[in-house]
Amino acid sequence: MTDRDKTEKKEKKERIPRQAMPEQEPRARVTNFDEVPLGYSPETAMLEARRCIQCKKPGCVSGCPVDIDIPGFVQLVADGDFLGAARKIKETNCLPAVCGRVCPQEDQCEKLCILGKKWDPVAIGRLERFVADFERKSGTIEIPKLPAPTGRRIAVVGAGPAGLTIAGDLVKMGHEVTIFEALHKSGGVLIYGIPEFRLPKGIVDAEVEYLKKIGVKIITDAAIGRLKTIDDLFAEGYHAVFLGVGAGAPVFMNIPGENFSGIYSANEYLTRSNLMKAYRFPEYDTPIAKGRNVAVIGGGNVAMDSVRTALRLGAANAFIIYRRTKTEMPARAEEVHHAEEEGVQFKFLTNPIEYIGDEKGWVRQMVCQRMELGEPDESGRRRPVVVKGSEFTIDVDTVVVSVGTMANPVIPMTTPGLETNRWGYIVTKDETGETTRKGVWAGGDIVTGSATVILAMGAGRKAAKSIHDYVMSL
Amino acid sequence: MYRITERVVLSENIVKTVFEAPDIAKKRKAGQFVILMIDDRGERIPLTIVDSDPVKGTLTIIYQVVGKTTDQLAQLHPGDFIQHVLGPLGHPTEIDGVGTAVCVGGGVGIGVLYPIAKALKEKGTRVVSIIGARTKKMLILEEESRSVSDELHITTDDGSYGYHGFVSDVLRDLIAAGTKIDRVFTIGPVPMMRVVANVTRPHGIKTLVSLNPIMVDGTGMCGACRVTVGGKTKFTCVDGPEFDGHEVDFGLLMSRLQMYSEQEQKARDLCRCGNHDR
Numbered sequence: 150m151t152d153r154d155k156t157e158k159k160e161k162k163e164r165i166p167r168q169a170m171p172e173q174e175p176r177a178r179v180t181n182f183d184e185v186p187l188g189y190s191p192e193t194a195m196l197e198a199r200r201c202i203q204c205k206k207p208g209c210v211s212g213c214p215v216d217i218d219i220p221g222f223v224q225l226v227a228d229g230d231f232l233g234a235a236r237k238i239k240e241t242n243c244l245p246a247v248c249g250r251v252c253p254q255e256d257q258c259e260k261l262c263i264l265g266k267k268w269d270p271v272a273i274g275r276l277e278r279f280v281a282d283f284e285r286k287s288g289t290i291e292i293p294k295l296p297a298p299t300g301r302r303i304a305v306v307g308a309g310p311a312g313l314t315i316a317g318d319l320v321k322m323g324h325e326v327t328i329f330e331a332l333h334k335s336g337g338v339l340i341y342g343i344p345e346f347r348l349p350k351g352i353v354d355a356e357v358e359y360l361k362k363i364g365v366k367i368i369t370d371a372a373i374g375r376l377k378t379i380d381d382l383f384a385e386g387y388h389a390v391f392l393g394v395g396a397g398a399p400v401f402m403n404i405p406g407e408n409f410s411g412i413y414s415a416n417e418y419l420t421r422s423n424l425m426k427a428y429r430f431p432e433y434d435t436p437i438a439k440g441r442n443v444a445v446i447g448g449g450n451v452a453m454d455s456v457r458t459a460l461r462l463g464a465a466n467a468f469i470i471y472r473r474t475k476t477e478m479p480a481r482a483e484e485v486h487h488a489e490e491e492g493v494q495f496k497f498l499t500n501p502i503e504y505i506g507d508e509k510g511w512v513r514q515m516v517c518q519r520m521e522l523g524e525p526d527e528s529g530r531r532r533p534v535v536v537k538g539s540e541f542t543i544d545v546d547t548v549v550v551s552v553g554t555m556a557n558p559v560i561p562m563t564t565p566g567l568e569t570n571r572w573g574y575i576v577t578k579d580e581t582g583e584t585t586r587k588g589v590w591a592g593g594d595i596v597t598g599s600a601t602v603i604l605a606m607g608a609g610r611k612a613a614k615s616i617h618d619y620v621m622s623l
Numbered sequence: 624m625y626r627i628t629e630r631v632v633l634s635e636n637i638v639k640t641v642f643e644a645p646d647i648a649k650k651r652k653a654g655q656f657v658i659l660m661i662d663d664r665g666e667r668i669p670l671t672i673v674d675s676d677p678v679k680g681t682l683t684i685i686y687q688v689v690g691k692t693t694d695q696l697a698q699l700h701p702g703d704f705i706q707h708v709l710g711p712l713g714h715p716t717e718i719d720g721v722g723t724a725v726c727v728g729g730g731v732g733i734g735v736l737y738p739i740a741k742a743l744k745e746k747g748t749r750v751v752s753i754i755g756a757r758t759k760k761m762l763i764l765e766e767e768s769r770s771v772s773d774e775l776h777i778t779t780d781d782g783s784y785g786y787h788g789f790v791s792d793v794l795r796d797l798i799a800a801g802t803k804i805d806r807v808f809t810i811g812p813v814p815m816m817r818v819v820a821n822v823t824r825p826h827g828i829k830t831l832v833s834l835n836p837i838m839v840d841g842t843g844m845c846g847a848c849r850v851t852v853g854g855k856t857k858f859t860c861v862d863g864p865e866f867d868g869h870e871v872d873f874g875l876l877m878s879r880l881q882m883y884s885e886q887e888q889k890a891r892d893l894c895r896c897g898n899h900d901r
Binding site for chain 2: 331332333341369370371372375376377397398399401403407408409410411413414416417420421425426430431432433434435436438509510511557558559
C-alpha cells in the first residue's frame with residue numbers, strides 16, 4: 150500500500166467520528182452510587198470498531214502492559230462477533246471488564262493509535278468494556294481447556310489486580326494455585342478502593358467467580374505474615390510464592406490536629422464506603438461521616454474517587470485541596486472532568502498546615518497556606534513554594550487525606566531474606582519479579598509504590614512466566 | 624465460617640463466646656486480637672483473644688454488649704456461625720524478664736488482662752492482680768484471675784464486694800506500702816487506664832495499656848485506629864495494641880471512640896437482633 154492509499158484509508162475511516170459513550174447526567178448521578186458511563190450499544194460498538202484501520206504494526210498493542218491483540222478483537226467487534234472478541238481479549242487479559250473501565254487508555258494503547266495523530270484515536274477502552282459486559286450479560290462465559298496438572302503448587306498473597314492476574318495465568322498453565330487474601334472479599338483495590346460509580350462491584354465479583362471456575366482457590370480472612378508466614382507456606386508444600394499485597398499503608402501529613410475525629414485517610418474513607426457499603430448505612434452496619442463541608446487533600450485518582458464519594462454522601466461543599474495547579478494533577482483527565490461536572494470545587498496552590506477541632510475533638514477548620522510554583526523538582530514538575538503570610542482558614546467537618554500510600558511492613562518483617570528498599574518496597578529483578586528470597590516473587594504496588602491496576606496486572610503476567618519456568622525446573 | 628462451640632453469660636451484659644478457628648488458635652500469643660464480622664452486612668470489630676486451645680482449635684473472646692454488633696454476637700449460640708474472623712493481629716505482649724507485675728483490670732477489661740497474667744505467670748513472674756467492677760454481680764473471671772495470681776485484690780465502686788473504691792486506689796496503696804513493682808499492665812475503660820497511668824507515672828513504673836479503638840481492616844491499611852503516643856501517630860492494629868501508658872493521649876482516644884456514637888445509637892435502635900428468635 151502506498152502512503153497515499155494509506156491516507157485515503159484513514160480519511161475514509163475518519164468519516165466515522167469517535168463514538169461518545171452515554172453517561173448519567175451530572176445532577177442525577179451525584180444523588181446515587183450507580184455507574185456514571187452507561188456503555189456502548191452493539192450498534193455504536195460496531196461503528197466505533199469500524200474506525201480501526203488494522204495497522205500491520207499496531208502501536209496500540211505495544212502500549213498495552215498485557216499485550217492484548219487489540220486490532221484482532223476490534224475486528225471481531227466490527228464483524229459483530231462479540232463473544233469471539235471477548236475470547237480474543239481473554240487470551241492475555243483475565244479482567245477485561247475492569248480494565249475497560251479503569252485503565253488510563255489515553256496514556257497507553259489509545260495514545261499510540263495512529264488515528265490519534267490526526268484525528269481521535271479508536272476508543273479501545275470503551276470497546277474492551279463493551280465486549281466484556283456483553284459476554285458477562287450473555288451468560289455464556291467460556292471456560293478454557295486446561296492442560297494436564299503439573300503437580301506444582303503456588304501460593305499467591307493478595308487477591309488484587311496482580312494476584313488475580315497471576316493466579317489466572319498459572320492455573321491456565323496447569324498449576325495448582327491458592328490465593329490468600331486478608332480481607333473478607335477478593336478484589337483488593339478493585340473492591341475496597343475504586344467506588345461503585347466507577348467500577349460496579351458486581352463486575353469484580355463476576356471476574357473473581359470466573360477465576361474460581363477455572364480452578365483458582367481463594368482463601369479469604371487470611372493475614373499472611375501473621376496467620377502463616379512465607380516459611381509456613383513453603384513448609385505446607387507450596388513450590389513458589391507470589392506477593393501482590395499492594396502498597397496498603399496510608400500516608401498522613403503529620404500536621405497538628407490530623408488525628409481529630411472526622412479526618413480520614415482516603416483508604417479508610419473509601420474502604421468504609423466501598424468494601425463495607427457504609428453509603429447504605431444502616432442497611433449495612435458500618436457508619437461513615439456524612440460531612441457537609443468535605444475537603445479532600447491531594448490531586449490523584451484516589452482523591453477524585455474520594456471527593457466524588459463525598460458528594461454522593463450528601464456534601465454541600467466538596468473541595469479538592471491541591472498544592473500545585475490543574476496541569477500537575479496526577480489524576481486522569483476524565484476523572485477530573487467528571488468531578489468538575491459534578492460540582493467539585495478545586496482549590497489549587499493550597500496546602501493545609503493545621504486542623505482546628507471543637508470541644509468534642511471533631512475537626513471544624515483547616516488552616517491553609519497559599520503556594521506558588523517554583524523551579525522543577527526531580528519529578529519534572531514545578532515545585533510548590535509557600536507564599537509567606539498567606540495563611541487562611543476553610544470551614545470543614547470532614548477531611549480525607551489522599552496524599553499517597555506506602556509499603557505495609559508486615560510481610561517483609563516476618564520473611565527472612567526478603568530485601569526491601571529504603572521506602573520498604575520489595576526489591577525485585579525488573580523483568581521477572583523475582584525477589585532476593587528463593588522461590589518468592591513480587592509485583593504490583595508493593596514493588597513499584599502506588600501505580601495503576603494494569604501495571605500491577607502486567608507485573609503479575611511477567612512473574613507468571615518466570616514462576617512457571619522455575620517450578621517446572623524443580 | 625467459624626462455628627461457635629460455647630456461649631456463657633458472665634454477668635449482666637458481659638458474654639464469653641468460644642468458636643472454632645484452628646489456624647489462628649495454633650499461632651495466637653497473649654495480647655493479640657482478631658477482627659470479626661458476623662455476617663456480610665456486618666461491621667468489622669476488633670476483639671482481644673482471651674484464650675486459645677490449639678488442640679481443640681478454638682478461640683475464646685469476652686466482650687461487653689455495647690452496640691449492635693456485640694448485641695448480635697451475644698445472640699449467637701453453639702452451632703451458629705461467625706462469617707469472618709481475621710487474625711491473630713497485633714504484637715504479642717512482651718512477657719519476658721519481668722520480676723513482679725501488677726495486672727490492673729476493670730470491667731470487661733479483666734477478660735483481656737487474664738491471658739496476659741496467665742502468660743506472665745507461666746514465665747515465672749510474680750503476678751499481683753487488681754480487678755474491679757462497678758458492682759459485685761458485674762465482676763468477671765474472679766476464679767480464673769486468682770488461679771494465675773500470687774496475690775489478688777478485688778474492688779467494687781459501690782462496695783458490694785471486696786475493697787470499696789477503684790482499682791487505682793489499691794495500686795496507689797501497694798506503691799505507698801513499698802511493694803516492688805517492675806511493670807504494670809492495665810486494661811479497662813479508657814478513664815481507668817488514664818488514672819492508673821497517672822498513679823504510676825511519678826514513680827517511673829513502666830505501665831503498658833492495651834487499646835481497643837475503632838478499626839476497619841486491622842492490617843494497617845486504613846488508619847482508623849490511629850492514636851497519638853509520645854506525640855507521634857501510631858496505628859494500634861500494627862504498632863500495638865499495647866503502648867506505654869505514660870505516652871498515650873487518652874483524651875484523643877476517647878473522642879475518637881465517640882466518633883460514630885449517633886450512628887451507633889441509630890443502628891442499635893433499628894437492630895435486626897430483635898428478629899433473632901432465640
